[in-house]
Amino acid sequence: MALTDRRRVNGPALPTSIPFYDTPAPAPTVSRSPTELRKIFLKTSLTPPASGSAFYELTPPSTLKLTTSVYGPRPLPPSAGFSPTARVTAELKFAPFSTRGERRGYVRDGLERELSLQLQIAISGMVRASAYPKSGIDVFVTVLDCEGRIEEMIGVDAAEGEGERASLGAMQVLTGAITCASTAIADAGIECVDLVAAGMAALVEAKDGKDMVVMDPSPLDGWQVRAAVLVGYMAARDEITLVWSRGEVGVEEFTGVMESAVEVATKVRGVVNDAVRERLVALLKARGKKEGKKAITEDVEMTG
Amino acid sequence: MSLPTTCLPGQPLPVSPGTIPGPGTYISNSEITSTLTGLPSYNATTKTISVSPATTLPSPLPTISSTVLARVTRINPRQATVAILSGSDTFQGVIRQQDIRATEKDKVKVFESFRPGDVVRAKVISLGDLQNYYLTTAGNSLGVVMAVSEEGEEMVPVSWREMRGMKTGKVELRKVAKPI
Structure with missing residues (x-):
């Protein structure tokens, strides 16, 4: 205290925050019908050095934005060991600015590790790995913007209902990541047995107290979510590559929710198809093939 | 038999019996299916259907006898x-x-x-x-x-x-x- 300058007005010893008067956020309202899907913007080949890449965005008010780049097939590092088929690895990373409020650290955390693993399971089934011996295909997904809250994925300490809704944020990121990654792999020209598209559906408590199934639920919608199911689905082969469910749900109800999720994935597949075909159209144009122009329209209207 | 102008991965290709799957295709549920985004083509002399990709890989893998x-x-x-x-x-x-x-x-x-x-x-x-x-x-x-x-x-x-x-x-x- 002796060293304190008492002749002048000193600033505060610790930093203080500016008083900031914020109006409380309006309560979330449900604006979509339970069977209406949000529109998806999906574009390929935006990262030049990558073999293939894609950008995924949901139309406002949803804010989810992702980019994916695919590298490979390239030689495996000696530490990886011998593999007679291609080894598909996936890494999902949240950008530091991707979450609302608090910035995320650069260090890989548990959630990123979990989502990376799920993503890898979902997409490795679609690549024709036997065509690429001794090589690695690396998929990198960067989440640029999230929707809703991500942190309380499990919802341990959250209020009733709130916890499951919070987990929707993480599930939605994975839904987007699977769709985006599958588009980027197809864009790279890697042989695939089929394309994976992801879809999500939730069992929610309606106003009358009954349960109902909502397709493509958003954490911003404000549903009282009881359970949510995410599927990675290959529509042409009618094959599910990944199922991820959260919340409590009975067996019969689960089947219903999953079927809805598959229906969402089938519709999303249409968007993936259009996005992948876009580059083909450009190629045909470059070649000046007239029959190509006849077969495909130049602009593709992407609907979810 | 008329081939589509373009095809996507997982798309079955209409073929006559006895057609051999060539590069860019595989057999799924006894149907010849495309594995690539590209242009399908049929070679009548070898009876082979193949798909040429829209984008070639930046570094193709070495294969035996290449x-x-x-x-x-x-x-x-x-x-x-x-x-x-x-x-x-x-x-x-x-x-x-x-x-x-x-x-x-x-x-x-x-x-x-x-x-x-x-x-x-x-x-x-x-x-x-x-x-x-x-x-x-x-x-x-x-x-x-x-x-x-x-x-x-x-x-x-x-x-x-x-x-x-x-x-x-x-x-x-x-x-x-x-x-x-």
Whole structure:
């Protein structure tokens, strides 16, 4: 205290925050019908050095934005060991600015590790790995913007209902990541047995107290979510590559929710198809093939 | 049978019976299905349906019996280690002493055939082990295509086993590829 300058007005010893008067956020309202899907913007080949890449965005008010780049097939590092088929690895990373409020650290955390693993399971089934011996295909997904809250994925300490809704944020990121990654792999020209598209559906408590199934639920919608199911689905082969469910749900109800999720994935597949075909159209144009122009329209209207 | 103009992965291709699946296709539930985003085509003479991709991979993988260009990185009395040049990536390969030429294999000396820095045209004989593809230069058209001498001078082939410096005329030994 002796060293304190008492002749002048000193600033505060610790930093203080500016008083900031914020109006409380309006309560979330449900604006979509339970069977209406949000529109998806999906574009390929935006990262030049990558073999293939894609950008995924949901139309406002949803804010989810992702980019994916695919590298490979390239030689495996000696530490990886011998593999007679291609080894598909996936890494999902949240950008530091991707979450609302608090910035995320650069260090890989548990959630990123979990989502990376799920993503890898979902997409490795679609690549024709036997065509690429001794090589690695690396998929990198960067989440640029999230929707809703991500942190309380499990919802341990959250209020009733709130916890499951919070987990929707993480599930939605994975839904987007699977769709985006599958588009980027197809864009790279890697042989695939089929394309994976992801879809999500939730069992929610309606106003009358009954349960109902909502397709493509958003954490911003404000549903009282009881359970949510995410599927990675290959529509042409009618094959599910990944199922991820959260919340409590009975067996019969689960089947219903999953079927809805598959229906969402089938519709999303249409968007993936259009996005992948876009580059083909450009190629045909470059070649000046007239029959190509006849077969495909130049602009593709992407609907979810 | 009319083929679609374009196809996507997982799309079944309409084919007549007896058609053979070619590159870019596979058989799924007894249907020939595309594995690539591209343009399907049917070869009537070979009865093969194939899909040519819209985008080629930046670095195609070496396959068995494909001819590759490789740069020699190091040599020892048993083998020469090479880096196969394929787009942006390089794949490591080896040319063993017995694979350098087709005749008198036991008399081949690696250091009289290749030197580090040479560019070699070689054929893939095996996908090999974890690290290496196995290559061979046995054949007239295979061997060194570009080399510099110990002095750093560019050399031109003079015979199947000799190269000569362009200015000094100094001769060095190589397993030379027949110029195309």
